[in-house]
Amino acid sequence: MKKRLIILNSIVMFIALVIVLLISSISIVNIGQKNTKEKLNNYLTLITNIVQSDGPLAAYNMISDSNFEIRLTIIDLNGNVLYDTQMKELENHLDRDEIKNPGVVYERFSKSVGHKMAYLAAKTDSYYIRVALPTSKVDSFVSNYILISTIVVIIIFLLSTIVIVKNNDLTFKKINQNLNELSNIAGSDTISNVDVDDMVSVLTLLSKKFENIITDSKYKEECLHTLINSVSQGIVVINKKGQINTINNQAPKLLRIQLTDYKNKNFRYLSNSIELQNKIEVCLNAKKNDFIEVNENGTYLNIRFSYIDTEWISGVIMTIDDVTSLMNLENNKKEFFQNASHELKSPLTCIIGYQQMITEGILDTKEQILDSANKSLKEAIRMNDILSDMLSLATIEARQTSLKENINPKAIIEDVVITLSIEAKKNNIKISTDLDDNSLFASRSEFNEVVRNLIDNAIKYNKENGTIFVSYKDGVLIVKDTGIGIKDEDKSRIFERFYRVDKARSKKTGGTGLGLAIVKHICLNNNYKLDLDSRLGLGTTFKIYFK
Template identity: 35%
Template sequence: MKTYRSRFMTTLIFLVTGVLLTLGIVLGQLFKDFYLDSERDRLKEDAQLAALYLEGGELDEIREYVGQIDDGSSFDILLLNSRMEVIAGTPFRVGSIDYKIDPSMVPEEGTFGEADEDELIQYTKPIELATGGTVYLTFIRYVSDLEGVYNRIWLTIALALFFSFFIILFVLQHLTNQFIRPIDEATIVLRELADGNYRARVYELRNDEETGSLAGSINVLARNLESISLGESVQRARLESLIEYMGAGLLLVDERGIVTLVNRSYREMFQYDDLSIGQFYHGILPSPEVETLIEDVYLTEEVHRRQLSIRTGFNQKTYMVSAAPIFSDTGMLRGTTLLFNDITELKRLEKMRKDFVANVSHELKTPLTSIRGFSETLLDGAKEVPELRDQFLDIIQKEATRMQMLVEDLLELSRLERDDFQMELVSVDLNQLVDEVCLLLSQKASKKSIQLEAKHEGTVVLQADLNRMKQVIMNLVANAINYSPEGSRVEIAVEAKADSYKLRVKDNGIGIAEKEVSRIFERFYRVDKARSRNSGGTGLGLAIVKHIIDLHHATIDVESEEGKGTTFTITFPRV
C-alpha cells in the first residue's frame, strides 16, 4: 500500500516535470524569437549602412561593391533591378540559388521580407543611382545558418531545467520529510490503532509546532485507548472468570433459539461439552421441562422460575431453574438466559431439619406425655396408694432423666456443629482410656453376663480431646452391650499400624441390615426402635460419635451382618 508521502511525492514529480517541460518549451521559443529579432535588427542596420554608403553611386560601382563582399560574412547581398531581377550578388550565393522576387511583392523601404519556403529573412533597401533610376539592395540571412545557435540555446535551457529539476526535487524531499512524513507516520499509527494495536506511538520530537502537536495528540489518544482497552480487558477477564466459575450453571440462547454460551458449571452438571454451542436448543437440553421454560419466556417476555427434578447419569438431582429474557437497547427480545442452581443438598438439609424437628418433638412428647399422665393420676388419688405412688414416681423420674439426657445430647450436638468449637487436645494413652471405659461399664455388662475384653497391640498415644474421646468409646461399647445377647462377648482392640492407629469395637449382637448401615449415623435413626427406647437411648449417640471423629480428622467404618454382630473401626492418622 502506497503511503501518503509516496503519493504526494509522485504527484509533485509529475507536476514539476510538466511545469519544467512547459517552461523549457516557452523559454526556447522566446529565445528563438528574440534571436531572430536581433538578427533582423542587425540585418537592417547593415543594409541601411550599406545603402547610405552606396546612395547616389554608379551602377557598376555598386555591382563591384556587392561582388567584393567576403564570403565569410553571415549574410548574403543581392542587387535587384527595377524588374526585381538579380543583377549582382555575393559570389558564393549567386550561382547556387534561383532567387526572384515578384515585383508586386516588393516591400516598401525599411521593411522586412521573408520567404518561408527558403527559410530565410531579408531586408531590402532602395538606392538611387547617380544616372537616375533605382536599384534594390537586399540583405539575406538564412535560417539554417542559425541552427547551431538554436541548438546551443536548447541545450543550455535543457541543462538548466535538468539541474533545476534535481534542485527542486531535493527541496521537495526536504519539505516532504518535514511536513508530509509526520502525517504519513501518523497515518500508519492510526491504522495500527484501528487494528487494535494500542501500543503504537508517533515520534514526537518535531521542530514543527503543527506536526509535533499532531504527534502528541495521537499519542495521547493511543495512551487513552490503551488504558481503556486494558480496563476493558480486565473487566472482560473478570466477567468471563465469574461466568465460567460461578457455582450455578449458565446457558444463553439467542432470539433464534441457538445456544451461544454454556459455562463450566453447566457442563459439569449435565456432562455437556462445547459441541452444543451453535446448535438449536431443542433436543440438547437436560429436560423437556427446561425447553418449556424457554418457550414460556419467549411467549411472555417475563422471568420464570421453576423447581425441576433432573436425572444426570445415575443421580436424580433437584435444580432451581431461572429463565430471564434478554432485551436490546431498543427493547427487542434478543434471547434468554437460564440459571441452574443445584438445590439437592438444600432439599436434603431441609428434609433433615424437618425430620429433626419431628423427631425431637416426638422424643420430647413421649416422656412428657408419660410424666403428665402419671402426675395427673397421682393428683386424682393414686398418691394415697403407696404401691402405685412409688411406681408412678419411679416412672416419672425415669422419663425426666430420659428427657434430660435428650436435651443434653442435643446441646452437645449443637456445640460440636458450631464453627467456633475448639477441642482441648492433650496426649491421650488410648490403651489406658479403653481400660478405664471397660471398668466404668463392667457393672452394666455383668448384668447381662457379657464379657468385656480389651486387647492392646502396641503403645498408642495420640493428640485428642480426652473427654470427647472417652465419650466416643463409652458410646460404642455401651451400644455393643445394649444390642448383644446375654452371655456374649464384646471386644475392644487397639492396634498400632505403620501409618495409623486403629480402635475396634466388636460385638456378637443382633447386627444391622445392609440397607441400614449407611444411615446409622443420622440423628434419631434407630435400627431397632423398641430395643433402643427400652435401653434408654436418645438416638443421637452415633451422630455425636461421628462429629467427634470428624473433628479429630479420623474416620469411622462399620461392618455388620444381621444376626452375627457389628464391628466399628476408628482409624486415626499417625502424625
C-alpha cells in the same frame, strides 16, 4: 503513484496487443504461404501429367488459353526456355534456385513480370517444368490486415486506457471508503485520498490497531470465561434464536448433561425436562423474567430466567443454583423437630400419666406409688439423656472446638469400660480389650464421647452372652461386637439423628438415637476416618483412624 500505475497498465496492455498482432500476422502469412504451396503443387502435378502425355505445347496452349493466374515455363535440360506463358524471350534459367532444387518453393521479385512471385519446379526426362503464382494478393491481404489490426489495436489501447483510468478511480474511491470504515471501527482518524504509496503504511497501522483490538477482545473474553467459571452457580446465555451462546463449566454438572460442544446448540439440549424447556421458550417469546424449581434426579435446582436486550446479545440468561443442601437441611430440620418432639413426648407422657394416677388416687398403695415414682424417674433420666445428647450434638455441629492435649487413650477406654460393664453384665456380655499405652493429641472429652457411644451402642444391640472387643493401636480405635448386625439398606442411615435399626430394642434399652450421630460429627470436625463393617446377625465393627 496512481499515474505510474495507469502508465504501467497501459504499457502492459499495449505490449500485449502488439504481441497478439504479430502472432496473428505471422499466422496469416504462414497460412497464405501454405495455400500458395498447395496451389503450386496441384498445378505442377496437373501440367506435368499433360506434358508427359500430350507434350509441352499442349500444356502451354492450355495455360495460355485459360484465365488461370498461373505462369508456366517449360525449360530444356540445358536451361533454355522453350515456352513461357507471360514472356517471349528469356535468358537461360539453369541457374535459378527452383531449377537447381526441384520440389522446393522459392519466392523472389521477378524482373520480367515486375512483381513478387512464388516458384516451384519439377524435372522430367526431357524438361524442367516450372509453375509460378504471384504473391501480391497474399501480401496485399497481409498488409491490409496489419493496417486494420494496427488501427484496432490503437483504438483498443485508447479505450482500455480510458477504462483503466476510470476503473482505478472507482477502485481507489472504494478502497478509501473501506479504509474509512475500517478506521472508524478501529477508532482511528478519518482516512481520505490514500494513494498506493501510502497504502502499505495505512494498512500496517490499521493492522496493528485491529491486532490490539483482537488481543483486548480475547483478554476480555478470557476474563469473562474465568469470571463465570469461578462462580458456584450455573450460567447459560441463550440468544433470541434459542441457541446456546455461552455456558460456564458449572451448568452442565448441575443439569447432569455430558455434551462437550454447546456453542449454537438449541436450548433443548440442556435438559429433557419439558417443564424447563417450555419455561425457556415462554421467556424468549414473551421477553420476560421468571423462575422455576426443578428436581433433576434428586438434585434440587432453583433456576432464574432474566431477559436482556443489549448490543452484545438479545435473549435469556439462566442462573442455576443447587439448593439440594438447603432442601435437605430444611427436611432434616423438620425431621429433627418431629423426632425430637416424639422422643421427648413419650417419656413426658409417661411421667404425666403416672403422676395423674397418683394424684387421682388410682394408685394408692405404697408399693404402687413407689413403682410409679421409679418409672417416672427412669423416664425423666431418659429425657435428660436425650436433651444432653441434643445439646452435645448441637455443640459439635456448631464446630465449637474442644481443647486438644496429649491424652492417654488406654486410660480413658479402661474408665469407660469399667463404667459400662455394669450394663453389659445384665445380659452376660463380656468386654475384652487390647490397648497400646501411647499418647494421642486430641480432645479428652470428644475421645471419651466417641468411645462411650460406640461401646454403649455395642452393648444395647448385642445378643445375650455376646462379646465386645475394644482395641486401640497405632492411632486406630476398633469396637467389635457379636450383636444383631445392620441391614445393608440401613447402613447409610444409622448416623442420622434418632434413627434406630431396632426401635423396640432402643426403647427397651433407653437409647437416645443420637450416639452415632455424635460420633460421626466428631470425626467430621477432626478429619478422622470412620469405617463401618456389619453383617446382619453376625455383628458390627466400627473403626476410627485418629492419625
